Amino acid sequence: MAIHPKEQRLILKYADEEGYTPKIDSYMAHGGYDMLKKAVTMEPQSIIDEVKKSGLRGRGGAGFPCGVKWSFVDRKSGKPIYLICNCDESEPGTFKDRQIVHKDPHQLIEGMMISCFANNVAKAFIYIREEMPHGARILDEAILEAKEKGFVGDNVCGSGYSCDIVVHRGAAAYICGEETGLIESLEGKRANPRIKPPYFPAVLGLYNCPTIVNNVETLCNAVHILQMGAEGFAKIGRPNNTGTRIWCVSGGVQRPGYYEVADVTLGELVNDICGGPLPGRKIKAIIPGGSSMKILKNGERYKGKNPDGSEYDWGLEDIPLDYDGIAAAGSMSGSGGMMVLDDSVSIPAALANLMAFYSHESCGQCTPCREGSLWLKKITSRMVHGQARKEDVDLMLSVADQIAGRTICAFGFAVAWPVQSYIAKFEEEFREYAEQLSDPNADRERIKELACNG
Amino acid sequence: MNLKPETLAEIEAAIPKYPDPRSAVMPLLHAIQKDQGLLTNEAAEWVAKKLGIEPINVLSVITFYPFFRQHKIGKRHIRVCRTLSCAMAGGAKVCDTMLKEFETELNEVSPDGEVTVEFAECLASCGSAPVMLVDEELHENLDVAKAKALCEKIKAEAKA
Numbered sequence: 001m002a003i004h005p006k007e008q009r010l011i012l013k014y015a016d017e018e019g020y021t022p023k024i025d026s027y028m029a030h031g032g033y034d035m036l037k038k039a040v041t042m043e044p045q046s047i048i049d050e051v052k053k054s055g056l057r058g059r060g061g062a063g064f065p066c067g068v069k070w071s072f073v074d075r076k077s078g079k080p081i082y083l084i085c086n087c088d089e090s091e092p093g094t095f096k097d098r099q100i101v102h103k104d105p106h107q108l109i110e111g112m113m114i115s116c117f118a119n120n121v122a123k124a125f126i127y128i129r130e131e132m133p134h135g136a137r138i139l140d141e142a143i144l145e146a147k148e149k150g151f152v153g154d155n156v157c158g159s160g161y162s163c164d165i166v167v168h169r170g171a172a173a174y175i176c177g178e179e180t181g182l183i184e185s186l187e188g189k190r191a192n193p194r195i196k197p198p199y200f201p202a203v204l205g206l207y208n209c210p211t212i213v214n215n216v217e218t219l220c221n222a223v224h225i226l227q228m229g230a231e232g233f234a235k236i237g238r239p240n241n242t243g244t245r246i247w248c249v250s251g252g253v254q255r256p257g258y259y260e261v262a263d264v265t266l267g268e269l270v271n272d273i274c275g276g277p278l279p280g281r282k283i284k285a286i287i288p289g290g291s292s293m294k295i296l297k298n299g300e301r302y303k304g305k306n307p308d309g310s311e312y313d314w315g316l317e318d319i320p321l322d323y324d325g326i327a328a329a330g331s332m333s334g335s336g337g338m339m340v341l342d343d344s345v346s347i348p349a350a351l352a353n354l355m356a357f358y359s360h361e362s363c364g365q366c367t368p369c370r371e372g373s374l375w376l377k378k379i380t381s382r383m384v385h386g387q388a389r390k391e392d393v394d395l396m397l398s399v400a401d402q403i404a405g406r407t408i409c410a411f412g413f414a415v416a417w418p419v420q421s422y423i424a425k426f427e428e429e430f431r432e433y434a435e436q437l438s439d440p441n442a443d444r445e446r447i448k449e450l451a452c453n454g
Numbered sequence: 455m456n457l458k459p460e461t462l463a464e465i466e467a468a469i470p471k472y473p474d475p476r477s478a479v480m481p482l483l484h485a486i487q488k489d490q491g492l493l494t495n496e497a498a499e500w501v502a503k504k505l506g507i508e509p510i511n512v513l514s515v516i517t518f519y520p521f522f523r524q525h526k527i528g529k530r531h532i533r534v535c536r537t538l539s540c541a542m543a544g545g546a547k548v549c550d551t552m553l554k555e556f557e558t559e560l561n562e563v564s565p566d567g568e569v570t571v572e573f574a575e576c577l578a579s580c581g582s583a584p585v586m587l588v589d590e591e592l593h594e595n596l597d598v599a600k601a602k603a604l605c606e607k608i609k610a611e612a613k614a
Contacts (some may be wrong), residue, residue, distance in 0.1 A: 131587070
């Protein structure tokens with residue numbers, strides 16, 4: 001895959017280079033594990049300080065500063081500290097973990113080992129989703145290679161520090177991407193998320209021990225922060241949005257795929273890098289950061305004030321592609337999974353598809369989520385099958401409002417946000433469905449196909 | 455339970471990896487499902503005994519995770535992604551093609567016993583949609599023609 005000139009690659013720099021393989025020799029020939037060798041000669045706290053100063057924000061979804069997360073770890077409990085790499089990225093639209101694990105697994109292992117050393121971790125886990133069985137095998141092999149070379153296991157790089165990494169395969173439950181659900185799953189239980197407080201992983205995580213849960217892309221960045229120094233890393237991107245980000249683009253664009261960028265706009269990514277909409281199509285809406293994020297409608301204006309007091313007035317294409325830019329437009333950059341919906345896509349059908357997903361994936365622990373997501377699936381399903389009722393739009397909003405914020409974990413928001421935002425932006429289209437007055441030329445088969453929920 | 459020696463070896467190797475044996479429930483279930491094709495109540499009891507936990511603890515795991523199953527499937531397991539990116543790119547047509555070619559229904563064993571075709575939720579390859587897993591192998595950028603070709607290949611492999 002050719003690298004677009006507007007891309008700025010750190011993590012995927014070598015991944016698509018001809019001849020580059022997931023093998024350790026390939027990684028080491030490109031300077032791999034040099035930063036781990038450096039790390040074990042440093043004071044662990046100074047590594048944490050570097051990560052803090054770099055401004056690195058978690059790439060999993062919430063965007064919480066990584067170094068700050070590490071600094072919350074209870075180091076006085078006397079219990080072992082665990083690190084878990086969250087490789088259960090199941091948010092529809094996101095597929096960056098697959099690229100990293102398949103193409104450059106040693107970068108992840110090096111990033112993990114640096115993070116483990118910095119946090120005095122002796123046992124780390126990679127929780128990988130079962131939809132990537134080949135990825136689990138690649139990681140197992142890579143860890144064996146790294147052990148043979150002395151980068152994982154006993155006496156890492158001759159420093160006296162020891163740490164093991166275990167690859168743990170999930171079994172296709174979306175909720176395992178939620179950090180406390182993941183911890184429950186790793187303990188051999190149903191992945192029912194825990195209540196915070198008291199179960200903040202930094203204090204009461206795996207086996208009720210202090211635990212760090214970081215995303216794959218986040219951990220890889222540890223290598224680059226050590227390589228470039230915190231200040232060098234912080235120069236990439238915009239303030240408070242440092243480093244590069246891998247964006248996964250799918251749906252109605254000419255060149256879907258993954259792209260690593262820093263400081264570009266949404267328009268630059270979609271139009272320049274991804275080639276814009278498919279021939280004869282127009283972009284209708286964009287889901288910016290994975291399917292649970294609020295939708296952005298083409299043609300809308302986003303107005304507000306910048307932190308320096310200046311004002312902005314953006315169209316969809318002007319939105320800076322980072323945490324703060326997308327938040328200012330009323331959504332979130334989430335896990336970086338961008339879905340482009342063109343004018344062939346029926347919004348109620350797209351919502352029906354997603355409600356089928358979320359009702360399937362609710363862990364069932366909280367009643368509003370378990371019952372509400374199923375209810376929303378039923379309403380959206382009958383809507384796309386031409387059996388909508390007049391009250392459906394208001395009913396959907398009522399159900400969504402009663403899920404959001406009333407559940408143990410953020411899954412409730414993941415169900416509610418699409419409903420609330422799709423109706424807010426495309427109410428007309430829903431009302432037409434609900435009153436069965438939808439466009440007589442509408443392609444019913446296409447609508448049902450999109451909904452894909454029987 | 456009659457497990458293959460390599461499955462037993464995999465199980466013995468998995469348990470000590472974890473500070474608490476209960477954490478090995480999922481690796482053990484994966485190993486047994488691969489060996490037996492499904493997870494029976496007997497398997498749940500066997501795993502529970504092995505790890506020193508109650509059978510209900512194991513059953514609750516089996517029934518929670520979509521990739522664990524208590525029913526028989528065909529010799530080949532075809533899972534077509536149905537989530538939004540794949541749906542927008544024609545995943546439903548690909549799934550229909552697989553069903554038609556094997557003269558079967560969704561979630562059932564085909565009459566010849568060769569395949570079970572299912573929809574799966576997001577397979578994390580949205581940029582190359584639509585995609586499907588055939589056993590553990592990912593197939594990307596599918597369309598009806600490619601799906602048909604894949605069916606032919608699977609049928610040929612069944613005869614071989």
